[in-house]
Amino acid sequence: MSISLNGSVGRGDFERSFNFTIADGEVLAITGPNGSGKSTVIHTIAGLIPLRSGHLESDGAMWDAPDSQQWIAPENRTCAVVFQDLRLFPHMNVMSNVAYGLRAHGVAKDEAIERSQKLLTRVGLASFEKRLPSDLSGGERQRAALARALVMKPRLLLLDEPLSSVDTTSRAALRELLPEVLGSFGGATILVTHDLGDVEAVATRSLGLN
Amino acid sequence: MKFQRVSPALQVAAFIAALFVALPLLSIFVRVPWSDLGEMLSQKSTREALLISLQTSIIAALISCLFGVPLAWLLARSDSRGLSALRVVCITPMVLPPVVGGIALLTAFGRQGIVGQYLYDWFNISLPFTRTAVVMAQVFVAMPFLVLAVEAAFRQSDWGLEDAARTMGASPSRVFFTIAIPAARPAIIAGIALAWARSLGEFGASITFAGSFPGRTQTLPMAVYELVSVDYRLSLVLSLVLIFISLAVLAAMRDRWMAAR
Numbered sequence: 186m187s188i189s190l191n192g193s194v195g196r197g198d199f200e201r202s203f204n205f206t207i208a209d210g211e212v213l214a215i216t217g218p219n220g221s222g223k224s225t226v227i228h229t230i231a232g233l234i235p236l237r238s239g240h241l242e243s244d245g246a247m248w249d250a251p252d253s254q255q256w257i258a259p260e261n262r263t264c265a266v267v268f269q270d271l272r273l274f275p276h277m278n279v280m281s282n283v284a285y286g287l288r289a290h291g292v293a294k295d296e297a298i299e300r301s302q303k304l305l306t307r308v309g310l311a312s313f314e315k316r317l318p319s320d321l322s323g324g325e326r327q328r329a330a331l332a333r334a335l336v337m338k339p340r341l342l343l344l345d346e347p348l349s350s351v352d353t354t355s356r357a358a359l360r361e362l363l364p365e366v367l368g369s370f371g372g373a374t375i376l377v378t379h380d381l382g383d384v385e386a387v388a389t390r391s392l393g394l395n
Numbered sequence: 396m397k398f399q400r401v402s403p404a405l406q407v408a409a410f411i412a413a414l415f416v417a418l419p420l421l422s423i424f425v426r427v428p429w430s431d432l433g434e435m436l437s438q439k440s441t442r443e444a445l446l447i448s449l450q451t452s453i454i455a456a457l458i459s460c461l462f463g464v465p466l467a468w469l470l471a472r473s474d475s476r477g478l479s480a481l482r483v484v485c486i487t488p489m490v491l492p493p494v495v496g497g498i499a500l501l502t503a504f505g506r507q508g509i510v511g512q513y514l515y516d517w518f519n520i521s522l523p524f525t526r527t528a529v530v531m532a533q534v535f536v537a538m539p540f541l542v543l544a545v546e547a548a549f550r551q552s553d554w555g556l557e558d559a560a561r562t563m564g565a566s567p568s569r570v571f572f573t574i575a576i577p578a579a580r581p582a583i584i585a586g587i588a589l590a591w592a593r594s595l596g597e598f599g600a601s602i603t604f605a606g607s608f609p610g611r612t613q614t615l616p617m618a619v620y621e622l623v624s625v626d627y628r629l630s631l632v633l634s635l636v637l638i639f640i641s642l643a644v645l646a647a648m649r650d651r652w653m654a655a656r
Contacts (some may be wrong), residue, residue, distance in 0.1 A: 231562045259561040272559035276577045285573070286563030337563065 187343055192239015194222060194229040196277040200237055201225070203222040205392060209340075212367055212374040213311060214384040223377025224269060227345045230375070231266050232259035233348030243341070260289070265339035269346040273318035279305065279329050280314040286337045304332040308362065328362075335370055342367070342374045348383055360386040420638060427635050428628045435632045443610045444618040445636065448595055451526060455533035456541075456591035463541040463590070464583060469572060470542070471549035486539040496535050497603020504531065504604075528605035529612050537631065540593055541586035549575060549580030577579035585648055592644045596637065 189206035194366040202221040203297055207213045215223050221363055228234045230241060232248065247255040248262055265286070273282050287297035305311055308328040327347065334342055347363070348356050364387050367374050376387060384391050400407070435441060451555070470482050486649040488496055503513040504522045514520040523526050552575060560570045576583070598616040615633055622630035 207543070233558045233562070258567055259558070260564045262562075266559070266562045268555070268559060270554075270555065272555050273575060274556060274560070285560070285565070288559070289563055289565040301440055333563070 188241075188243045190226070190230065190239070192241065193237040194234065195293045196225055196234060199225065201333055201354055201394070202239075207341075207373045208227060209371060209373055212376055212387050212389045214376045214388035214391040215394065216378055216381065216391055219243065221394040223379070224395065227343045227375065227377055229233050230262075230341070231264060231343055232257065247284050252262070255346065261364070263339055264326050264341035264343055265337045266343045267327075267334045267345060267347050269311050269349060271318075271326055273326060273329060273333070275293075278315050278317055279321070279347060282318065282329060286333065290337070291310070295357045301332070303335055304336045304375060305329075307366065308332045317351035322355070323351045324359065327351050327355065327359060331363075335366060336369070338372075339373045342370065342372055344374065344376045344378075346378055347376070348378070349378065363387045373374050379386050406460040418615070423634050423638065425454055431628070435629055436636070438629070440609055440618065441629070441633065442638045444615045444633065447526065447529070447613060448615040451529045451533055451571050452591055452594035455530050455537055455594040456587050458534050458652070459541045460583065460587050462537045463586070464545055464576075464622065466538075467487060467545035468549055468575065471546045485542055486535050489539045489543075490507045490582040493536055493599025494603050496600035497532060498530060500515075500535060500600065500604040504528075523604055524608065525604040525614060526612055529601050529614060532600035532604045533597045536597055537590040538599050539592040541583075541590040541622055544586040544589060545579055545582050548579040552578040565608075583630070588648050592641060593638060613652075 186204055186207045188359050190205045193202045195201060199220075199222065203226055204313050205213065207356065215226060217223055220254055225234060229249070230234055235256070236249040236251055238251060240255075240356070241248045242253075243263065244249075246257070247253075248257045249255065274285065277285065280298065283301040283305060284297040285292075287300060288294065292300070302314070305314060308331055310325060310332065313325060317365070319330065321329065327350065332345065334344075351359060355374070367387060374387075376383065378384060399567070400406060409486075425648050437558045466485060470478055470485075491499075498583060501508060503509050503590070506512065506515050506521050506523065511522060512520065522531065557570050561567075561573045565573065593615075597614070598620065601614060602617055602621070606610040607613045607621060609618075612622075615637055620632045621635070622633065
């Protein structure tokens, strides 16, 4: 799988051009200060913001090309997102959060639970299945969001500041966990961060924004 | 209690306002023939009107929910210009004199009505002056209350969660049922209670479109109206029943409607 973005993204008055291709197994870190368009590119690839111009392509399938009016809805793109603010569903417990995407894709309930349990075990949340997101610590919430994205076996994983909202101890633990789970999932990853420590810990290459 | 300085003149004005609302309600309590209450409540006509009121208002509240919640969702999540006009049309019954609503329903669904004539000619269905007409009149006046309450909740709910669900493969309808509805649940429950209370008190549109036939279409408010000149004491008792039901709705929804302290 490869995904390529050649075009400009933006919201309101903000606009920025990107040109990159990323292949399976790669972890591309996009770094830059606040307001440099890091999150916007994640939201654009996920289909939550339309591309301003150019094209976004995945394995030859056009996801977004405003000039030719091609557009694939977010629910039909083979990518998963860990949002900066996580966006765990507050009314669902950890298991329901993680299994949500599988169920939405028509996976049978038993299989969805089994796959979710495996992932939760892998990120160290095996005994947290029944808890609500509000009953978790920052680091635990982060792990739950990561499990929720990985359980989909996405071809492309989009991580938006995945370590920004956790304390130092959790951050160290997650920096150890991330390369491990990213190495074994096999797809491509785009990591957006302002922390060069994150880049060193996980990225295979990086793209700096001013 | 918070320290507040309210001038004596304002206190007097406030007292007059409160008294103006409370006095008529208290008067009913004073004048109700308490000793004959049981006997009057068990009269056939009373029971029938109460039953019809409860039956039609509950059905009307449920129908308002079934169709009003999707309408609220559409109004909250679509930014098309035409929808602003649709919103105005949909909430018009809130400010329309109910009797005009009744005339409008007759014009649309009466036997000679724009839709009603075909219903009658093709299917032999005549809606006016039936219990279905009572429900239709109640939905017409009550649904806008639910739509407004629920639309406000949908607008305030977190779009980010809906976006997250979509990136996880959820179709728009799955997002609606699994993310938007649970987030708006308190408003939906309040909307149903509001629509039910409004349906229960409905009078003008119902009596115009459905008539006041005891045992068939006569609801409690219609019975109260007709009894005022015939049996005033009984009309007081029925009014008391309606007051108690209204107070019960208010009590159940107190967290939502009472001022936060």
